Every structure is written in structure tokens, then in C-alpha cells.
Amino acid sequence: MMLLAIFLALVAMVCINVPIAVALALSAVLAIAITDGTGALVTIALDMYAGAKSFSLIAIPMFVFAGAIMNATGITRRLIAFVSAIVGFVRGGLSMVNIGVSLFFAEISGSAVADVAAIGSILIPEMKKRGYPAPFAAAVTSSAASLAIIIPPSIPMILYGVASGASIEQLFVAGVVPGLIGAAGLMGTAYYFARRYDFPTEAAFNLARLRKSFVEALPCFALPVIILGGIFGGVVTATEGAGLAVVAAILVGLWYREIDWKQLKEATLEGGIQTAVVMLLVAASILMGSYLTTARVPQALASAILDLTTNQYLILLILNIFFLVIGFFLHSSAAIILVVPIIVPLINQAGIDPVHFGLVVTLNLAIGQQTPPVASVLITACSIAKANIWEVSKWNLPFVGVLLFVLMLCTYVPAIPMFLVDFFYR
Template structure:
């Protein structure tokens, strides 16, 4: 009964639009108090949840994304992609996906990508005759590449919880990210075939050369971050620090970042980091309560009582994660569910990296799903589009994303091949 009341309390606060961290903390602190435990225990459990070395990389990767946005790197990538394939029918749809894929090497947040790229891409598409609903839809869907393609903030959090190598998990996410981008591009292709009125731009070698030179600097960022991690030169935290310093130098060289901007950059990074840290801490307290009430044991018995087939279990977890991702913030779902579900998954022979990528993909798809759908609520004010119109635009792109999710679920090699090839 106490768990039912706890769940009802959390759900009620979320429906009242209370921030996720406080919606978790309120009922959890009430439970701790009623059970006779001290407030110090709550502080200790929350502190232990965030006392993880891999999580040190989170604020640095957030800093990389914030600086990249301020430095105008997205604009440079957009110009280059448009110069390369501008004459293709539906080119701005492909450009949208390509820029999100390229920018995802520097930013591990879907919300940051949606906010930063949406300001550039949606107006450009509308000016060139694309329906606004399609423009916001493809922008919303392509922003999900950010948390899948490394460096990924959810991947860093998962690695810290599951005790797996962050570098190996980064490598495991590359093929699924490219598969998602390919699925989105196929959807754009099928849509563009029916749009005879869309005309491309004339191709120019000089324009391609000029815009190509402007993206050479930004392309060094993923080389430094991922090359350093996969090559064994840096830990993920060190690579994030070096990458942040590199992007800051780029921003200064492009005269887009000055000394005056540093305070704003630090404030935005600190605010985002604080919100994630609060969620992780509150989720850690909730995880302790669930463990005390033997919820993981009961869930394990229930799931294993239904099936011990790895694929069937993953399908059940897919369904659960999409439902949770639609109503809860992704990081909190990771912190709460992974300690419960990962032991069950490993018991039936599911690779922890495969499990991690599948869970993260589910939660990112949840960002496009009402009623919470955080990407929908970010793009709505940025593009001045009602939330329901953003969702209607994104709806056709959910189909290829779900198809790729099923492919990754049924074919573990899509996740495990690259880490094995790199010896991670």
C-alpha cells in the first residue's frame, strides 16, 4: 500500500506540472519521515547517487553543446550541407537530418539540439516552401540523434549506473544512430516524391568549397572527443574537458564568443547540470525506497514468470520504457529502472551494452510522445507552433524510429559489432 501511495503522489505532482526532481523528492521524503528514518539518510542516499566519477563528464559535455550553439557551428554546418545537396528535391529535409547528425557529435542533448537547430532550420524550410508542420516534425525527430550518437549524456548516466565502459557504450551507439538517421532520410524521400512544387538550388563548386572550409574547424571536435576516448588517449571526462576548451577557442576565433559571453555560458551549463543532478539525486532516493520494499525482486519474479526469452523480455521492456518515457524525464527513468531491470536482463543473457542502447532509444522516442514529450514543448515556443501541431508533424517520423528500435532489439550485432571491432 505504501508503494501505491508513493506512486499516486508522484503521478499527481507530475500531472500538476511540478518539476520532476521535486515531484520525486516530495513523496520520497514523506515516506522516509513516516517510516521513522532521519533526514540525514535521505541526504546520504541522494548524495551517493550523484557521487559517481563517470557523471563528472555530464557538465563538460553540456558545456560543449552550449558553446557549440553560441559559436554558430550549427549555422556553418547547415550552410555546408545545403551547398552539398541543395539541388536535390526535398534537400532541406535531408539537410535538417544531416546537420542534426553532425551536431550530435558535439551535443548529447535532444532538447539543446531542438532549441538551437530549430531556430535555424524551421524558418529556412518555411521560407523555401516547406509546410511548417513537416519542418517542425523533421526537426523534432532528428533532434533525437543527439542523445544516441556519442557523446551522449544519457549514455554517460547509464554507464555510471550499470558499471560499463563509457567509451564502449559510445561505440555501441554509433550504428543505431546512423540507422535512425537513415530511417528519417527514407521518410523524407517518400514525402518529397509527392512534392512536385519543391525546387532545389543550383549547385556551385565555389559555394561548396567556401562552406566546406568553414566547417573544418568544427569537424575537429568529434575527432578530439571520440578519437581521444576510443584511442585510449583520454577518459570520457578528460575528452569532454579538452573538447569544451577546443570549442571555446573556435568560438573566440569566429568572434561569436567574447569574455562577456562566458558568464552566460557558465550559467546555462550550471542550470542544466543542476537540473540533471537534482533528478539523479531524487531518483537515487526513490531507488533506495524501492529496494527497501523489495520492488526489484518482485518485478524480477513477475517478468521471469512471464518469459525467460531475451527477445520477448526486451520487447516487454521496450513497451514499459516508451510508456515511462512519455510521462517522465529520461534521466530519472534511467536512474530508477536500470538497477531493477539490468540484473533481470543479464540473467537471461542480454548484453548490458545492448540493453543500455535499447533503453536509451526507447526513452528518446518518449521525448516525442505526449503528454510530456519534452522536445515538443521545447520546439513549440522556439518555432511559435502549437504543441499539437509539432506532434502531428513528428508523428510520421515515429514510424521509422520504432522500426529501427525493433531492428536493434532483434539484432544485437547492430550494437555489439563496433565495440568488438575496436576491442572495447
């Protein structure tokens, strides 16, 4: 009965536009006060502070800041020029440039919203100018940006690692192969649209242009090598790698001697706001987690599902459906912080690898970022393209289908995401 009251209170507050973090904290405070008395509320501020100061969480603002530096120092523009020189001659090449640059940008920022804002603000107007329909330009940018939470470093993976206790480094490694498969699938879908609707090609392939753009972009390629090489090689932790990303982005920016201070300021402020929202969610989740643990809700859920079935594949199917539905209504950070601590006991009892399951969760939430009503990445792309969200969603369905295919592949063929993890760590 108490759980139902908490749930109804939480839903009611969200429906009247109370921020999720505030609604979560108020619901938890109410539940703790009723269950344990008001005396139990004395330490809630200290509990929230302790939960939000995790060393691993420092990586989030660092990766976001590194992405802001990339966009303000001309790094993103040079990457676009290089990828355009490689695939621009293909029909619909600008859409493939969009996907290719998102793949690279994701390796630095770890944020799908940052990705779509950075790449979309440059490429969507250019695609519209070249004759691409605005809804298609928004759809391909939005779906490509979701690679940012599959390709390492991924902010949702960091949150999942903190919430579940899984290795963040291993989660990063597990995302490499699915991310590349997803990028190939998105490019194939974009090419299909280009052939069907006769989208334009860019300039013909030119070796001299490719060579020139490669030389100009060469310092940019040092970023993923330094960051991911350091993390995967065990030289630095994920959090230290985030700090390294900032330093490397600054050095590359200084090399180009080109910086847009206004753009950097705006991106940094936006990144700070995003980070504050996530940290508040984490802090609020500590209170709710404390109450749920005392009430033994995770254990009760695990027992209920295991009484229904002990088959790992059926359990994963149930959880996939659950997270896909959750993704319609919650941002990825909120979904991870709210749900993962409840699910972890079930995963452990069912014998499912927490790293494997972490990738399943992030893929589900990548799809959730493309499905209204709460579709932060899709809405950002629509805003940049000035396109109707429902028109964009129609174009986006095949791209979402690619992400669903990758999800099913990773769920039921765990060797695909876990191959590199087993090779490097086990």
C-alpha cells in the same frame, strides 16, 4: 501496500505540478521514515550529495557547454553552409541539411533539447521562408534532434551508465551504427515528403561553393575527431572527453574570431538549469533506490517476469512496451534514473548484455521525446516554429516510424549495435 502508497503519493504530487525530483525525494523520505523510523533520515543529505557527485556526471554540463560554444561562435552556421552545399540541390534539400547538421551537432552536445534549440532557431525560420509548412519544419527538426541521444556522446547514455554500472564508452560506441541508420531513414522520409508536396530545391550543385564551404568548416571537423577519437581510442574517459570538447570548441571559436556573448550567456544559463535538474533527479533517486533495494523490489520484479518467461526476446518486448509507455509521461533523464536501477537485476538474470539494453532504453526514450503529452523536444520545436503540436505530430508520425524501426532492428538484431563494441573492446 507501502509501494502502492508511495506510487499514489508520487503521482498526486506530480499532478499538482510538484517537480518530479522533489516529489521523488519526498516520497522516498516518507517511505524510509515509515519503514525504518525517523532516525534513518539523519544521513539523507549526505546520501543525496554522495549520489550526485559521481565523476561520470561531470560530463553532462561539459557537453552542454560545448554545444553552447558551437552555436555562439559561428560553428553551427558554417556546418549548415557545408551540408547545404552537399545536399541542397536535392528536392527538399533544406530538410536534409537539417538532419545532417543535427547528426554532427549531436556528436558535440549530447542533448536533444540543446540540438533542437540550436539548429531549430536557425533552420526552422529559413525553411518557413522557403515555403516549407511550419508543422513539417518542426517535425523534421524535432525527430532529427533525437539523434542526439543515439549518436555519441549522449547524456542519457551517461545517466544509464551511472545507473546501471555499464561502460559509458561502450555505450557510446554502440550508438554509432544505429544513429547513422536512423539519419539515413529520416533523410529518406524527408525526401518522400519533398517529392509528394513539391518542396523547393536550393541552389544547384556547385563545386566551387562546396570547396569554399568545406575549407571554412574544416576546423569544425576536428571536434568529433578529437572527442570521439580520444574516447574510442582509450586515450580519455567519457568525462575527460567532455572537458576536451569544451577546450576544442573554444579553440575553434577563437580560430573564427566570432562570438556572440549574449547568445553564449543565455545558452550557458539554460545548460546550467538543465544540469541542475538532472543532478537533483540523481540525488533524489539515491533515496528511492535505497528504499527499493531494502524492500527487494528489483529482485521481486525480476523473479515475477522470469517466472512468466525466460526468453530474452519476450523479455525485451515486455520492456520495450514498458519504456515506450513510460516515455509518454516522463522525460528521458527521469525515466532512466527512476526505472533502470529497478530493471538491472532482471537484465542480469536474463543474460541480456547491459550495453545492448542501454541502447534499447535510449532509443525508447528518443521516441518518448516525440510523443505528447510530455515531449520536451517536440514542444521546443513547436515553440520555435509557432506551430500547433497536434499538426506537427501528424507530420511527425512517419519520422517516429523510422525511430521505431531502428529500435526493433537494434532490439532483435543485436549484432547491429554491438558489432563495433565487440570489435574494439571484446
